[in-house]
Amino acid sequence: MNRHEKIAWFNLAVMVCCMLLFAGVSFFMLNRYSLVYSLRMGSSVLGLGAFMAFGPMIFKGNKPADSIVDGKRDMAEAIIFDPELDERDLMIQRTARMHGFGVLWFIFILSLFGTWMWKFYQFSTNEGSRLLTITVNVMDLPVIIVGSFYLLMFVHSLSTIMQYRAEAVERDNTEISFRNCKRSLMLLGYYVVLFPILGVFMYQAGIEIMLIGLTFGFGIMNLMLWRTRTNPGAVLTDGDMWLLGRARKIVRVLLILLYVVSIVMFIPVIPDIGLHPALLIPVTFTIFTTLIILTTIYPDVRDFFRERRHEQA
C-alpha cells in the first residue's frame, strides 16, 4: 500500500475513534445533563483529531527530500504536506484537497438554504415584516470549525484512497460508459421515487414550502448528477456541443427573465399574480441545472448503447 494511502487510512481511523469517543462521552453525560449540554461537553474530545498530524511521522518514507528532481514541485505543498510527493502524488493530493473543499462549500450552502427553508414558513405577511433570527451559542462556534475540519479531512482521505485504488482497477471504454450510464439513470430514478415522498412530507408545512423544497432538492440532485459524470476521456461531438450551446443560451434568456420579473414583482402597483417571489430562484435554478444535466447525461447514455451495438456487430 502506498504511503499516502496509509496516511489516509490512519486519518480515517483517528476520526472514527474520535467520533466513537464523542458518542460515548455524550451518552455518559446524558445521565445528568440535557442532550444539548451533553453533546457540547462530548464535543471536547473531537480535539483529539489533531493526532492525524502524526500520520506522516508514523508512516515515514525512505526517500530523502533532496532526491526529488522536479522543477514544477510546489515547495509550499511539499513542505507542509510531504517532502516526498512526486508529480503524480501531488496531483492526487491536489485533487483530494479540491474534493474536500468542494464538499465543505456544498454542505455550507446546503445548511444555509436548509435553515432558510426551515424558518421561512414562519414568516407571516399578515403581521407585516418581521425579522427572523436564529441564535448560535458562542460555545458552538469552535465546534463548527472542528466539524468542518473533520469533514474536510474525511473527504480528503476518502478521495486519496479512491484515486490510488481506481488506478489499480482494470478498465475499458465500455465499463466507463456503462458505469456512468448506470449512475446517471440511478440518480434520475431518485426523482421518480424520492421526491413524491419528500413532497408529501413537506406538504405539512404548506404548499409553498413543498414547492421550494422540492425544486431546491431537485436542483441539488441535478448538481450531484452532473458531478458523477467522471469519464475524463469522453470527447463531446459537434452535436453535443450544439446541444450544450443551445441549452446555455436558453438558460441565459431565463436568467434575464428572472431578473426582470423579480424587479417587476416588487413594484407595489403591480397586482399580485399569485406567485411568491421566493419560488423564482429555485424554479430557475432547477430549470438551469436540468438542462445542463440532460445535455451531459445524453452522451453517456448514447455512448453506452453505441458500444453495445459495436460489441454485438
Next chain:
Amino acid sequence: MNKPEIHNSIRRFRFEHGEMTQEALAKRVGVSRQTIIALEAGKYVPSLGLAFRIARVFGANIEDVFEYME
C-alpha cells in the same frame, strides 16, 4: 470521435537498456516507483517534463517512447 490515448513503451525501453529496474528509472527521473508502475500500466499520463526526462534517460526521442493514438 474516439477517446484519444497516449501509449508508451517504457517497459520495452527499460529491458533494452540493461534490464533497468522500475526503481532505478524512478530514481533517475525523480518520481516514485509507483508512478513508473502507473505509467507502464497506462493509468497515468505524465507531465511534459517527466516525459522528456524519461526519453532522455533512454537516449531516445519523446515520440519513440510515447505514442499519441487517436
